[in-house]
Amino acid sequence: METKDIQKLIDFISQSGLDEVNIETSELKLAIKRYSNAAPVAIQAQPTYVAPAPVATTAPAPAPQVASTPVAAAPVAEASNLITIKSPMIGTFYRSAGPDKPNFVDIGDDVSTGKVVCIIEAMKLFNEIESEISGKIVKVLVENATPVEFDQPLFLVEPN
Structure with missing residues (x-):
């Protein structure tokens, strides 16, 4: 040719x-x-x-936007007592074991050390992520079925 x-x-x-x-x-x-x-x-x-x-x-x-950024930083200052549960790996974040299963944890739920809080799928393996602290889930920082990076914050927990 x-x-x-x-x-x-x-x-x-x-x-x-x-x-x-x-x-x-x-x-x-x-x-x-x-x-x-x-x-x-x-x-x-x-x-x-x-x-x-x-x-x-x-x-x-955009100076007003910059002014709004410190407003966003204020809740972080208020939340200084909160502890972050971070992703130990790269993968896909799932809040439950399946689409028809209940979430492992929701906002307001109490967690204890060793309780499964989510699953991260990496290379077709489903890894259960356990809480390393005891406390109450205050905020879920990641949407279900979305990719996460290593050390990305997943949950904010108010320690007991």
Whole structure:
């Protein structure tokens, strides 16, 4: 297959609705993939989180937003007696053992050392995360079935 033939094939695929084409002959193996518009949008969504910070620091108009940030910091100061249960691994956070099962813990529940508070799925293994402290669950910081990072806060606990 000549280079111009490959270019014609690429042009044809770009005009068609196909996202992926695989051609294999005895002389050639060719795989062409077109990325959908969803991928760049997802990539742009991450920098969007970064963009507001520089805008807030450089533009005088967002000064009220900066003023609202200390207001958000005030509850953290009030919550200084709270202890955080953090994720010991990267994975997917689940509040219950299954969709039809009750949550391990809810806001207001008392937990003791060794009580399972959630499950984190990592590489098809479901790891039960146990509380290392006794107290009352004050806040759940992660949505069910969402990815979590290592050392990411999961729960706020008011110790007994």
